[in-house]
Amino acid sequence: MSDHPLLSVTGVTKRYGAHIGCADVSFDLYPGEVLGIVGESGSGKSTLLNCLAGHLAPDAGQVVFDTRGHGPRDTITMSEPERRMLGRTDWAFVHQHARDGLRMGVSAGGNVGERLMAVGARHYGDIRGKAADWLDRVEIDTDRIDDRPSTFSGGMQQRLQIARNLVTGPRLVFMDEPTGGLDVSVQARILDLLRGLVRDMGLSAIIVTHDLAVVRLLADRLMVMKSGHVVESGLTDQVLDDPQHGYTQLLVSSVLQV
Template structure:
C-alpha cells in the first residue's frame, strides 16, 4: 500500500426526513486495502456504501477519489457522464443479487465484453479472448461463454458478475453482501476466489457484510456501524479479537442476529 489514499470520505451523512441513514462518516482507503463495513440490518452500512459509490446522493459531506493522474476529484462535483465513466472503468460494484449487476438476456461473454467496450476496445476477437480468459479466472468453463446468465447457478452468476467488474482492471471495487443468499459451500469457494483476485490484482475494496467471518477472511480493516454511526474502527483482527464497544462485543459473540 502506498502512503497516499486512493479514496477519502469526509463527513458523509444521509437523512430521509427525520430518519438517519448514516451520520458524519469519515475514513480513508489506500490502494490494495480491503475495508469491511459491518453491522446489523438497519445499521446504515448499505446507505453508506451507496453514498460513497455515487449511487445515492448524500445530504452532507464529500467523497474524493484519486484519479490516475494523481489529482483528487470530489465525486459530487463531477458531471454525471464523468461519474458514469468512472463506474464503468476504474470502479466496480458487486451486487448482492447478481441479476442486479448482469444483463441476464445476453451471453456471459457479452456481459464481460461490455466493460471492455466502455474503455475503447473494439476488436471482437480480442474482446472474446479476454472474456474467455476471465471466465476461466472465475472458474466458469469457457464452453459457457455463449450461454446467458439466466441459465447459470447463483454461484456462477456471482462469479460472472465479478469477472464483468474486474475485466477493465479497476482500482476500487465496492461489494454489497457478495455471498448473501448462497449455500455455505458455494460461499466458501466464492470467498477463496475473491480473496485470491484481490491479492493478485492489488485492489482496494469496500465490502458491506453482516457476516463477521467474511469480514475476517477478506478485510484488513473494519468499521462497525450502529444506527447510522461508526462506533468502532480498527484492524480487523483487533476489532474481532478484542472488541472495545459493548455493541461490537455483542456482534462478535453472535448474541445479535445480524
C-alpha cells in the same frame, strides 16, 4: 504501500426525511487495502456504500478519489458523465444479487465484453478472448461463453458478475454482501476467488456484510455501524477479538460457533 489514500471520505451524511441513513462517516482507504463494514440490517451500511459509489447523493460530506488523470477529485461534486466514466473504469460494484449487476438476456461472454466495449474496446476477437480468459479466471467453463446467465446457478452468476466487474482492471471495488444468499460451499469458493484477485491485482475494496467470518477472511480493517453511526473501527482481528464498544461486543458474542 503508497502514502496517498486512494479514497478519502469526510463527514458523509445521508438522511431519509427525519430518519438517519448514515451520519458523519469519515475514513481513508489506501491502495491494496480491504475495508469491511459490518452491522445489523438497517444500520446504514448499504446506504453508506451507495453514497460512496455514487448511487445515492449524500446530504453532506466529501468522497475524494485519487483519479489516474487528475489526482484527488471529489466524486460528489464532479459531473455526472465524469462519475459514470469512473464507474466504468476505475470503480466496480458487485451487487448481492447477481441479477442486479448482470444483463440476464445477454450471453455470459457478452456480459463481460460489454464492459470492455464501454471503455472503447472494438476488436471482436480481442473482446471474446479476454472474456474467455476471465470466465476461466472465475472458474466458469469457457464452453458456457454463449449461454445466458439465466441458465447459470447462483454461485456461477455471482462469479460472472465478478468477472464482468474486474475485466476493465478497476482500482476500487465496492461489494454489497457478495456472498449473501449463497450456499456455504459456494461462499468459500467466492471468498477464495476474491482474495486471490484482490492480492494479484492490488485492488482496494470496500465490503459491506453482516457476516463476521467473511470480513475476518477478507478485510484488513473493519468499521462497525449502528443506527447510521460508526461506533468502532480498527484492525479486523482487533475489533473482532477485543471489541471495545458494547454493540460490537454484543455482535461478536452473538455469532454461533461451528
